[in-house]
Amino acid sequence: MKIGITEVAARAEVSEATVSRVVNRRAGVSAKTREVVERAMAELGYERTTRGxxxxxxxxxxxxxxxxxxxxxxxxxxxxxxxxxxxxxxxxxxxxxxxxxxxxxxxxxxxxxxxxxxxxxxxxxxxxxxxxxxxxxxxxxxxxxxxxxxxxxxxTDDQLSAELAVDHLWSLGHRRIGLASGPAGNRPADRRAEGFRAAMARRGVTDTGSLVVRQHYTIEGGQSATAELLRHDVTAVVAASDFMALGAIRAVRRAGLTVPGDVSIVGHDGSMIMEFVDPPLTTVRQxxxxxxxxxxxxxxxxxxxxxxxxxxxxxxxxxxxxxxxxxxx
CATH class of the missing domain: 3.40.50.2300 (Response regulator)
Structure with missing residues (x-):
């Protein structure tokens, strides 16, 4: 037997119009009545249609x-x-x-x-x-x-993202690795910063205070963060997004350096278009x-x-x- 709003209305002892409002999640129903109708729907096995x-x-x-x-x-x-x-x-x-x-x-x-x-x-x-x-x-x-x-x-496992980026750069021989991260209070950015510090600590680098710069998730944010990191002689930058990585590349070039000749850059997100930038971007793909x-x-x-x-x-x-x-x- 197919359960409809008529059966639900009878079980909940309310009108069919009230059941319809609950089913369609419309206003005009008190929290108590809504709870009664939802309970009746669950007891009878009524399923909301998902079409449309x-x-x-x-x-x-x-x-x-x-x-x-x-x-x-x-x-x-x-x-x-x-x-x-x-x-x-x-x-x-x-x-x-x-x-x-x-x-x-x-x-x-x-x-x-x-x-x-x-x-x-x-x-x-x-x-x-x-x-x-x-x-x-x-x-x-x-x-x-x-x-x-x-x-x-x-x-996405943001701490693992940071580990993958650091491990790749470390295996290439980089030791002065910086992080151009998103703003503080942003949970993915906070997790990546935590993961970056942990990844560096596992490799014996515990003083990362000057190696983590927080900025906005924009090209301009990546450029600003990387410009600051370059003042601390980093040879590689992990960016918190692909857009920030594009800003990082701009900052490196404006400093008269090259990517990857002088500074390596790793992005994050994995947008397909990053395969076609110059140079094609190494990234951690979500x-x-x-x-x-x-x-x-x-x-x-x-x-x-x-x-x-x-x-x-x-x-x-x-x-x-x-x-x-x-x-x-």
Whole structure:
């Protein structure tokens, strides 16, 4: 026997209109009533249809090839399940992100994916997550979790990323290795900085204070950080993103040096376009395909009221060696 909203309404002792609002996650239902209806749905085995539903993908922007690539992969992974990804570029933790989520919640969005958005910030305002939780709208994090909410988080292993980059440069003969990292308070950047210090310490370098510079995830940020690192005589730079690595290359050249002749550069993310820069960029590639598929699997399960593993799942990155790294002079 197929369970519909009529059976759910009878079990919960509410109107079918109320059940419809809960099913479509619309406003106008008290938290207590919503809980009663959700419980009735679970007891009867009612499954929300996923066809035609919207899934919001909140991302800090699409100018970076990495975010564009992973957002496209998430959309493609959701499509076979009848879910439509809607891209919402917004500054992480800003008003625009909250307004996107609020508006979509009012229109019955099925789920929200935070793609390196406010979920990467230590001081993120929990109001957005609290709103989704109150509406029983599931959400998933990529490269960052949610304080106070036990939702699935899929992340690249940032500490392993740092180890792969340092190990590659160390094996080439570099000993003065610097890190051009993202801003403090950004969880992936903090993890990479921690991983970098640990990787250097394992190789006997414990004084890394001047070898770690925090800047924005931009070309300009990478250029500024690398210019400072060059003043400390580094022969290699690990950048926290491919865009920062492009800035690092610019800083090296403006100092009258060459890449990789004088300074080797390693990026992070693994955007395909970095194969075609000059020189082609050695980088630590995030496992975009696997991340996107796991995001889609988690979203589909949550939308269908199925249990999913909670907590953070770490994915191993891959070192891609190209022309921006070489032994030191």
């Amino acid at each position: 539903r919207l899934v919001a993908v909140i991302t800090p922007g699409l100018s970076s090839p990495f975010f564009a690539d992973v957002a496209e992969l998430i959309e493609a992974a959701l499509a076979p399940h009848g879910l439509k990804g809607v891209l919402c570029p917004a500054q992480g933790g800003g008003i625009q992100e909250r307004e996107f989520v609020t508006a979509l919640a009012e229109h019955g969005v099925a789920a929200v994916v935070f793609l390196s958005a406010s979920n990467t910030l230590d001081d993120a305002d929990p109001e957005t997550y609290d709103l989704l939780a109150a509406r029983r709208i599931p959400f998933v994090g990529v490269n960052g979790g949610f304080e106070g909410h036990d939702m699935p988080v899929l992340s 496992p975009l395909d696997r991340l996107a598929k796991e995001v889609a699997r988690s979203v589909v399960a949550l939308v269908s009221n199925r249990e999913v593993p909670k907590g953070e799942l770490l994915f191993g990155p891959e070192l891609v060696v190209r022309g921006s790294t070489a032994p030191p002079r």
